Amino acid sequence: MSVETFVTDKAGLQKFYEAIMAGHETYAPVEKFGKYDFKRVVRLSECDPESPISRTQSIKPLFFPRSAKVMKYVATSAGTEVSEVDEDPLAVKRVILGAKHCDARALQVLDKVYNWDYIDTDYQKRRENTVIISTRCDKADTHCFCTSLDYDLENLDAMDVLVVNGLDGKIYIKSKTAKGAELLNTDVTRHASRVTEEVSEPVLKKQFEAFAGSFRLKMDYKEVNAKLSKIFDTPEFEDVSGSCVSCNTCAFVCPTCHCFKISDEKVKDTGVRYKSYDSCNNGYFTLMAGGHNPRPVKYRRWRQRAMHKFVYYKERFGENLCVGCGKCTISCPVNISIFEVVNQVAQ
Amino acid sequence: MEQLLVPMICKVDKVIQETPDIRTYRLTFRDEGMMEKFSYLPGQFVEFSLLGSGECTFCIASSATRKGYFDCSIKKAGVVTADIHTSIEEGDEVGIRGPFGNWFPLDDIKGKNLLFVGGGIGLAPLRSLIQYCIDNRNDYKDFTILYGARTSADMCYKDEIKEWQDDKSLKVVLTIDKPEDTWASNVGVVPKILEEVVKPVIENTKVITCGPPIMIKYTIQSLLKLGFADKDIITTLEMKMQCGLGKCGRCNIGSTYVCKDGPVFTNEQLKSLPDEF
Secondary structure, three states: OOOOEEEEOHHHHHHHHHHHHHHOEEEEEEEEOOEEEEEEEOOHHHOOOOOOOOOOOOOHHHOOOOEEEEEEEEEEOOEEEEEOOOOOOOOOOEEEEEEOHHHHHHHHHHHHHHOOOOOOHHHHHHHHOEEEEEEOOOOOOOOOOHHHOOOOOOOOOOOOEEEEEOOOOOEEEEEOOHHHHHHHOOHHHOOOEEOOHHHHHHHHHHHHHHHHOOOOOOOOHHHHHHHHHHOOOOOHHHHHHOOOOOOOHHHHHOOOOOOEEEEEEEEOOEEEEEEEEOOOOOOOOOOOOOOOOOOOOHHHHHHHHHHHHHHHHHHHHOOOOOOOOOHHHHHOOOOOOHHHHHHHHHO | OHHHHOOEEEEEEEEEEEEOOEEEEEEEEOOOOHHHHOOOOOOOEEEEEEOOOEEEEEEOOOOOOOOOOEEEEEEOOOHHHHHHHHHOOOOOEEEEEEEEOOOOOHHHHOOOEEEEEEEHHHHHHHHHHHHHHHHOHHHOOOEEEEEEEOOHHHOOOHHHHHHHHHOOOOEEEEEEOOOOOOOOOEEOOHHHHHHHHHOOOOOOEEEEEEOOHHHHHHHHHHHHHHOOOHHHEEEEOOOOOOOOOOOOOOOEEOOEEOOOOOOEEEHHHHHOOOOOO
16 A cells, blocks of 8 residues: 655645545534534534544444444234334445544454454444544643553554644645545545655654653553453452442443443334443443342442453453543543543552 | 344244243244254353343253254243243244354263253253253263252253153252152252262263352352362353343453353353452
């Protein structure tokens, strides 16, 4: 794959985005009541690809919907008929603008579980049909710790196209995958000029160094992985989870949480089966018929949450199930921070 | 993924009232030819849907060596199982996904003495393997079944147990928790009867056990006390599951997914897991 890099200015970047919207089904951060979520957009004025980092939603719902219809059915005394749902949300190719690096990285982590054993073909199709354009952040936010985790943020290839605001005042647009190169080779880049890597790379590096120097939170993930893997029974989990209200918000906004539930809703003879987000913080999550529950109390559920993210997933799939985006902490009604939880328990 | 969550329709051929709160549902696939294609091994499970009420995980309680149907034995224990008991009658249709999970280590138990230790509804997964082994009887040496229930009325598969008792190549030991006037057999909890009555041969024997968690715990303690090795004790775990596909995230113990890596484990494997089940 040849790497394509273009340089432009603010106005040129806007024209780049507008050209993409004109030719592709496009999703971008849309602000409502001060919060951002990824929505289908047709005009740049509707959205803000440069939305602040402290967003509460990731791009995960575009690949793993919050609640999806699995099937419909009619069950009467005459028999049962099951039918697929009509809508196919995967038919068209689409482009996402304004994804953060943590959002894009989270999909690489999720790929592991979805492509393991039983393959989630819907997820895969959505992945294949999407081009992700991600702007590198200029400055870390309060709860960000992406540079402290097990992935190379500077050379991340989780997005198809990388956008960097150079410290020289210019904007750099670089392909990271064949899909990205293909997009940049169309007329969407007509308001930008090609630039050689000799020119662009030093600028990208400088920008990354400035960004990487702006983090309040730093941790040694290897130490956390190693220490947590040796702890199971510790009263620390009770300390850190005491204020949790089990609202599950952390899991619903997390870009890597992937637990779901299957539920049937039936009115008279007709019903729908849904696959919806669920969370290990739910008291009923592991409750069995008859009353047995291996995680009946909060600290056990928080232990599962922390251990799944920093021990179990790593053991199973080789990656931390946390990308350090801070979304859970921003949204938590009682200010529990996953960063503090794992660091406190690992001490 | 969504397609993997859509069940196939099965017809309920027969409903057998095993105990006051356990019924066996004998199922066949509605689509012709599907029953022949449905291949499973003892120890595997299915996701059973009563459409509109919900989906539950049940082991397959019969062996594929018995052709033309499969059984799920269901104890009334929660919301969906209560609905199943109330509303499903012979001729009704239910949804089935599967088979899922691993199976009993058929290669390891070949040529060995077999000791089955079951309690209550825990006989259901064992029954699949018992039937399989009876149908391949020459592959195994001594064949002992120890089964306990709270009361004689709480024993599952009563007719089949009689067949097992009539089979001279099987040793069947039954027990109930408290004495009853009409009960002529053993009285006492399973681990006690195991130690005092069954007195199993340790050498070249594989033990397969399932029952309520408390019974499994004390049975394993007894087996270890008798001298069995962890690798020769095999059990099958029950965990809350929904997808059965290793995705929905609720059946894990540490990094082990009970739905994919289990539900069948040796005690050697269980000992390496965090204590959370």
